[in-house]
Amino acid sequence: MRFSIEEILETINMVSKENLDIRAVTMGINLQDCASPYPEELCTNIREKIYSVAKNLVPEAEKLERKYGIPIVNKRISLTPISTVIAPAVRGLEKEHAIDIAVKVAKTLDSIGADLKFDLIGGYSAMVQRNISYSDEVLIESLPRALSETKRVCSSINVGTTISGINLDAINLIAKKLKETAEATKIQKGFGCAKFVVLCNAPEDIPFVAGAFHGYSGGESTINIGISGPGVVKTAVQSLKQGATVVEVAECIKRTTFKITRAGELIGKEIAKNLNTSMGAVDLSLAPTPKTTDSVAEILEEIGLEQTGAHGSTAVLYLLTNAVKTGGAMATSRVGGYSGAFIPVSEDTKMNEAVKCGALSIDKLEAMTAVCSLGLDMIAIPGDTEWEVIAAIMADEMAIGVMNNKCTGVRLIPVPEGKEGQDVDFGGLFGKATIIRLNKKSPAKFVRRGGRIPAPLHSIRN
């Protein structure tokens, strides 16, 4: 036989027992040519463009799921940052009217998403790392409405880059709007905030939401793939002999990630070909879900931590992220997106258990984000947290990214009326979170200074 029984069974077990899946097939779509000064025409253009490019995305992905026997969990689209697309339509208008137009666009996207069965839509976004244009401001101010009045629309705002520094004014505005978004979705425990992430050094080809948007250099359309498989990696590490060294652990993770990435690459290439578009990036991130055996924290614990959050967590996460990247980079020449390991609290049952029992603090999480791919992710915080504190948490995380030349993000959910230690259930893949303890000292004087924190010295490379 061309393949050994062991090889065939390994692949089948990865899917049936260890939750191997393609986490996201995300089609990036350029909407720059849809811009119009007339809101009706703008919405019609967007509708026509998305239908013409992506109407077969879901059926094609489903076909490949059956052909290869690997589930594709999410089928999504990501768009040109919408603040650019709405710019001509909001030019010169009063803020309130302009916000109405932005929300109208968000609702149009939502209805297209429902029609074409996309689970989420990324790209209700803006790039404000240097300054904020009027349409950026409109988009940010529309967030409480856009995120509460739609189901699928997700937003990311890039507020810093290593080249530009950190736009504290943008962070301050966003922090206030995040609190309003939580209030606007109070009935869902502030869930609107789960569809929003603030980023620095945002890659243009992220397949995962809320961060996904179609970068300005992405061409007309492209397919980006998010692989997954924490369970597969954990099983592989578990099968190592007693007392295996860290080198052997890294080697084992590399080999496993190679296989997972090749599966992602195969599906990405084929779906791109079938949809007559180009293959973009394979994002090598290990993305957990609340299912048992689908946890990144469990891998860390399998490597040797009593519980995630213990001293050594940062080192073990570094080992994992680095091995995932090394194995993945051998398997595809299209590494992109975040590429590393996600450590979302609510979406990873074991991660949340560590928060609940006090083993994992927000400070340790922050340290861990210096070596993983995203940042402070899906963390529930008390509803009465001051906006200044939210802004300061964001600024801290952006500082890690900007200084270290990497992407970081913050996705916080200030749970209305929620108190430290309470449990919140967001449902489904978004999971459960225990509201985390925050530092009680005020950073208000710092964040209220506003302005742009200058870029690090190593940004001057020309």
Next chain:
Amino acid sequence: MLEKELVVLTAFGKDKTGLVAGITKILAENKVNIEDLSQTIMQDMFAMLMLLDISESGIDFETLQKKLDEEGNKLGLQVKIQHKNIFESMHRV
């Protein structure tokens, strides 16, 4: 002659008479050629792997899977076909 289109068939279930016959009957009826076959009994469980060429078959991949599902239900077998590219991608450099 058409270029070969190879798929891997896996079948698992409780061992009894007529399992191989049941599956191969469906394959023969649909002009699916068996390129390779391996079968074993592990703790009373029947496990079969086949490499199939479906290029001469008049039916598509999904219809074949449906027919195999129906036959598998009758025989108490889980039968799955997957395009060989997935195994090639994951296990061959």
